[in-house]
Amino acid sequence: MMFFMAKPRFHVQVTTQPLPEQTDAAQGVYAFSYTVTVRNDGERAAQLVARRWLITDATGATEEVRGLGVVGQQPLLRPGQAFEYSSWTRLATPHGRMQGCFFCIDEDAHWFEAPIAAFELGQAHALH
Numbered sequence: 001m002m003f004f005m006a007k008p009r010f011h012v013q014v015t016t017q018p019l020p021e022q023t024d025a026a027q028g029v030y031a032f033s034y035t036v037t038v039r040n041d042g043e044r045a046a047q048l049v050a051r052r053w054l055i056t057d058a059t060g061a062t063e064e065v066r067g068l069g070v071v072g073q074q075p076l077l078r079p080g081q082a083f084e085y086s087s088w089t090r091l092a093t094p095h096g097r098m099q100g101c102f103f104c105i106d107e108d109a110h111w112f113e114a115p116i117a118a119f120e121l122g123q124a125h126a127l128h
Contacts, residue, residue, distance in 0.1 A: 010046065058091075
């Protein structure tokens with residue numbers, strides 16, 4: 001007899017905004033905050049263990065950032081639960097993009113990735 005275990009499914013949503021107080025255009029430093037909401041839309045509890053970001057500026061220069069957890073936490077999300085956090089990044093250009101994934105493990109120690117679709121970072125005046 002075969003049976004299939006219900007897998008966790010993490011849905012990731014991101015909102016961004018410029019950080020003018022951390023931006024210095026004369027020095028080529030443009031700062032952005034981003035708020036990430038991770039929701040477990042699956043049927044099993046799972047933990048967000050690590051992250052990987054690719055941050056790309058308008059010239060195509062890309063920085064990879066990897067690390068354990070997010071903002072010092074490794075949240076365990078039960079079905080229907082969400083976790084939200086805010087962080088920030090800097091670019092050398094007034095716009096760019098980020099994308100990545102979260103590395104997660106379910107309650108039965110099965111690993112999976114939760115992709116984070118590319119999203120834009122931009123100064124309002126630079127987008128027009």
